[in-house]
Amino acid sequence: MGLFTPRDPQALLVALGRGSLEDFLAVYRRRFVAYETSLGTLLEQSLRNSDLEHGRVPIAHRLLDDGADPRRGHPLHVLLGQRKHDVEREPALVQRMLDLGADVNGPYPGRGARPLETLASVFAIPERELVPYYDVLFARDDLDLRAEGEFGVPVVEVLRRWVEHRPELVRRAEAHLARGARRHR
Numbered sequence: 001m002g003l004f005t006p007r008d009p010q011a012l013l014v015a016l017g018r019g020s021l022e023d024f025l026a027v028y029r030r031r032f033v034a035y036e037t038s039l040g041t042l043l044e045q046s047l048r049n050s051d052l053e054h055g056r057v058p059i060a061h062r063l064l065d066d067g068a069d070p071r072r073g074h075p076l077h078v079l080l081g082q083r084k085h086d087v088e089r090e091p092a093l094v095q096r097m098l099d100l101g102a103d104v105n106g107p108y109p110g111r112g113a114r115p116l117e118t119l120a121s122v123f124a125i126p127e128r129e130l131v132p133y134y135d136v137l138f139a140r141d142d143l144d145l146r147a148e149g150e151f152g153v154p155v156v157e158v159l160r161r162w163v164e165h166r167p168e169l170v171r172r173a174e175a176h177l178a179r180g181a182r183r184h185r
Helices: 009-018 021-027 042-046 056-065 075-080 090-099 115-120 127-138 155-161 167-183
Strands: none
Touching: 009 021, 009 042, 021 056, 042 056, 042 075, 056 090, 075 090, 075 115, 090 127, 115 127, 115 155, 127 167, 155 167
């Protein structure tokens, strides 16, 4: 698929950032799906959309329908690092991106944080709202909690430091490690 530049990139960026699906479709064409700016891929930009009800999830799904590649850039980090979430619809979007090849263990450039760390580090979000995301991430057999995380130590060690704020996360991390140990015996 060739790279096509939108006639009005600014209108596209505005629609991606705070518009509804309808606003986005008014300026978007399928041939733009691979277009990137200094802010990243269109998929990444859609995941920053401040319109939780009509923008973020529907636009992201449309881009994925049109062939956006969740292996390009860091869409999991972008979505999971947001301060506000649509906890009813976003976990299915996370699952879809993972199914399409997004790396559940991919480090964020410059920080080294893994997607699970990115999600858990937004302490302004109560843990009960993160549980649906935990369900998706911990269901993955390829989730590697022993990979080097943000602080140069294994992800599980970072998570253990956050037990006071994220006790359910730490419980699930320990259970995930125990399941993995049983599988490898």
